[in-house]
Amino acid sequence: DKANYRHFMAKEIHEQPEVVGHTLARYVDLAAERVTMPVKLPFDFNDIQRISITACGTASYAGFVAKYWLEKLARLPVELDVASEFRYREAPLRKGDLAIFISQSGETADTLAALRYAKAQGAHTLSVVNVPTSTIARESETVLQTLAGPEIGVASTKAFTCQLMVLASLAVAAGKARGELSDADEAKLVHGLVEIPRLMSEALTTELQIEKLAREISKSRDVLYLGRGTSYPLALEGALKLKEISYIHAEGYAAGELKHGPIALIDEHMPVVVIAPYDKVFEKTVSNMQEVAARGGKIILMTDAKGAAEATIQSLVTIVMPDMGATFAPMVYAVPVQLLAYHTAVVMGTDVDQPRNLAKSVTVE
Numbered sequence: 001d002k003a004n005y006r007h008f009m010a011k012e013i014h015e016q017p018e019v020v021g022h023t024l025a026r027y028v029d030l031a032a033e034r035v036t037m038p039v040k041l042p043f044d045f046n047d048i049q050r051i052s053i054t055a056c057g058t059a060s061y062a063g064f065v066a067k068y069w070l071e072k073l074a075r076l077p078v079e080l081d082v083a084s085e086f087r088y089r090e091a092p093l094r095k096g097d098l099a100i101f102i103s104q105s106g107e108t109a110d111t112l113a114a115l116r117y118a119k120a121q122g123a124h125t126l127s128v129v130n131v132p133t134s135t136i137a138r139e140s141e142t143v144l145q146t147l148a149g150p151e152i153g154v155a156s157t158k159a160f161t162c163q164l165m166v167l168a169s170l171a172v173a174a175g176k177a178r179g180e181l182s183d184a185d186e187a188k189l190v191h192g193l194v195e196i197p198r199l200m201s202e203a204l205t206t207e208l209q210i211e212k213l214a215r216e217i218s219k220s221r222d223v224l225y226l227g228r229g230t231s232y233p234l235a236l237e238g239a240l241k242l243k244e245i246s247y248i249h250a251e252g253y254a255a256g257e258l259k260h261g262p263i264a265l266i267d268e269h270m271p272v273v274v275i276a277p278y279d280k281v282f283e284k285t286v287s288n289m290q291e292v293a294a295r296g297g298k299i300i301l302m303t304d305a306k307g308a309a310e311a312t313i314q315s316l317v318t319i320v321m322p323d324m325g326a327t328f329a330p331m332v333y334a335v336p337v338q339l340l341a342y343h344t345a346v347v348m349g350t351d352v353d354q355p356r357n358l359a360k361s362v363t364v365e
């Protein structure tokens with residue numbers, strides 16, 4: 001049921017404050033200001049030396065964000081792979097290390113094969129899945145469920161942000177267990193997580209502005225997405241979302257990589273979406289934007305009020321996100337990224353919920 005929405009994707013984008021809130025309530029004890037895993041983990045984070053994260057597509061970008069979180073908050077090294085590479089590369093896993101798998105459907109063939117491989121290597125297997133009865137859920141040692149509810153649109157939206165909520169909670173739990181975070185650190189991070197649903201609702205209020213912007217984007221042949229830190233995986237996600245539903249070619253890059261190649265593409269026909277909350281690397285991203293502007297590139301800047309004030313460049317459009325700490329910003333910035341892809345596809349007149357050549361669940365490799 002699409003409720004009053006034109007597409008399932010629109011409904012699912014708008015449902016995010018609610019379902020991310022449900023997921024939050026499952027992983028966080030609000031009264032105690034602590035994260036609480038709903039199941040007992042069969043390992044001690046202090047015994048883990050390395051984590052591998054494996055997934056496909058959008059789920060792999062959730063894993064990429066989680067790599068930044070786990071390394072920062074728990075000081076645990078994380079290796080990230082797409083499942084089709086991991087399974088055939090035969091990556092060496094140490095017995096007792098932790099292998100994390102992320103999948104909305106829990107049926108993705110490559111991710112399932114990667115899980116079986118990790119199990120055979122003696123790794124602890126933990127999966128973040130949306131469908132609790134799925135094969136990946138059944139075969140994993142530990143299951144952390146996302147409470148996104150059924151996702152019908154082929155392009156993943158609410159499953160992605162719910163995956164991020166679970167992975168953020170897990171990273172805080174790992175940091176706490178390893179003594180990298182104090183009780184006070186944990187309480188502060190939990191406050192940050194509790195704010196997310198409200199901040200996502202605020203982010204949804206940019207929709208009219210984005211709808212207008214989508215008419216511009218729909219005229220482009222190519223779009224570049226740039227970000228640093230956790231905004232880099234979000235740039236990859238933005239590009240994937242745009243290409244899969246609007247069929248406009250898009251690429252996501254780490255902003256610092258711009259001058260190592262993609263800058264050659266920039267001219268007045270190339271919109272560049274810059275995802276840049278005001279954080280430690282903001283000034284670096286501003287210099288990348290100056291490089292784009294100097295070549296006539298049209299900049300669409302997604303930032304907060306502070307970033308908008310500090311960015312000394314002429315952007316085509318600035319989409320102002322609510323003020324928040326930088327750590328969990330990807331969950332909130334995912335909203336305008338999804339809306340931009342959605343409205344561009346609507347302008348293009350494509351089949352938003354069932355894009356050509358794509359299936360919701362990829363059960364063959």
Ligand code: F6R
Pocket residue numbers: 056057058059060102103104105106107108111154155156157240241244360361362
């Ligand atoms: C993109 C998208 C795909 C899936 C990928 C993994 O919008 O939906 O990239 O994320 O096929 O699917 P799951 O999460 O079911 O393993």
